Amino acid sequence: xxxMKFLCDAERCIxxxxxxxxxxxxxxxxxxxxxxxxxxxxxxVVGAEKSISVACMHCSDAPCAAVCPVDCFYRTDDGVVxxxxxxxxxxxxxxxxxxxxxxxxxxxxxxGLRGKMDKCTFCAGGPEPDRSQAEFQKYGRNRLxxxxxxxxxxxxSTKALLGGDGDVIxxxxxxxxxxxxxxxxxxxxxxxxxxxxxxxxAAPAPQPAKS
Amino acid sequence: xxxxxxxxxxxxxxxxxxxxxxxxxxxxxxxxxxKPDGRAWESAPMSAxxxxxxxxxxxxxxxxxxxKNRQLxxxxxxxxxx
Numbered sequence: 001x002x003x004m005k006f007l008c009d010a011e012r013c014i015x016x017x018x019x020x021x022x023x024x025x026x027x028x029x030x031x032x033x034x035x036x037x038x039x040x041x042x043x044x045v046v047g048a049e050k051s052i053s054v055a056c057m058h059c060s061d062a063p064c065a066a067v068c069p070v071d072c073f074y075r076t077d078d079g080v081v082x083x084x085x086x087x088x089x090x091x092x093x094x095x096x097x098x099x100x101x102x103x104x105x106x107x108x109x110x111x112g113l114r115g116k117m118d119k120c121t122f123c124a125g126g127p128e129p130d131r132s133q134a135e136f137q138k139y140g141r142n143r144l145x146x147x148x149x150x151x152x153x154x155x156x157s158t159k160a161l162l163g164g165d166g167d168v169i170x171x172x173x174x175x176x177x178x179x180x181x182x183x184x185x186x187x188x189x190x191x192x193x194x195x196x197x198x199x200x201x202a203a204p205a206p207q208p209a210k211s
Numbered sequence: 212x213x214x215x216x217x218x219x220x221x222x223x224x225x226x227x228x229x230x231x232x233x234x235x236x237x238x239x240x241x242x243x244x245x246k247p248d249g250r251a252w253e254s255a256p257m258s259a260x261x262x263x264x265x266x267x268x269x270x271x272x273x274x275x276x277x278x279k280n281r282q283l284x285x286x287x288x289x290x291x292x293x
Contacts, residue, residue, distance in 0.1 A: 129249060168282045
């Protein structure tokens with residue numbers, strides 16, 4: 001069973017923004033909304049500069065879904081976290097909950113009203129008939145139903161951004177790290193999916209109220 | 212007669228709350244409040260003109276095989292050397 005995940009190799013990302021452009025073009029994302037963006041740390045510091053392509057990581061236990069007051073999130077059989085824009089009220093709670101800043105809110109009116117949330121769909125569309133005009137207008141292209149992978153990953157020129165079944169892309173990454181002998185850090189994976197053998201710290205036990 | 216009327220009135224008032232709907236969202240694993248979504252493998256493959264894949268409509272296994280082949284195209288060592 002496929003469990004769709006993204007993996008960004010910070011050793012390879014050259015900050016070309018090809019993934020951002022591919023996403024915007026493929027899904028005709030509205031102005032002001034960036035489902036994917038490239039973040040650079042230590043910008044300009046020789047030898048320490050790293051770039052990472054960031055979007056929704058489609059978390060195993062998605063915090064956005066946990067806090068949504070109208071319960072508009074769902075997970076597909078492939079592990080893709082999607083949402084229903086007909087239910088979304090644009091409250092913005094998911095934006096505060098998301099560790100990756102993935103939820104985006106288009107400007108819905110002349111006074112800057114916050115529209116319904118928009119985010120990366122792993123190019124899997126949404127709860128409308130697959131490949132329909134309604135699905136495209138609300139959620140973008142449904143490439144998975146075309147037997148394809150997300151446009152950002154497939155367009156990445158250096159193959160820094162990998163997308164697909166977690167097992168397969170982890171194998172690709174493992175072999176790559178073995179060959180080059182460095183750069184084994186998987187940015188964001190522990191937050192989104194939890195690393196094997198490293199269980200999340202248990203929540204502190206509730207203390208009785210002091211009177 | 213009067214006792215029966217009182218009993219009916221008490222039952223009507225007492226059971227009125229039984230028809231009340233839950234005011235909070237009920238979370239069920241695998242379900243949510245919105246519309247159901249189709250599955251990727253339920254669509255027919257695209258034509259060759261659109262570089263569509265090769266799987267059997269409705270067959271999840273063949274669709275996953277198609278996706279896996281697509282994923283392995285991201286592996287430049289295999290893509291170049293084989």
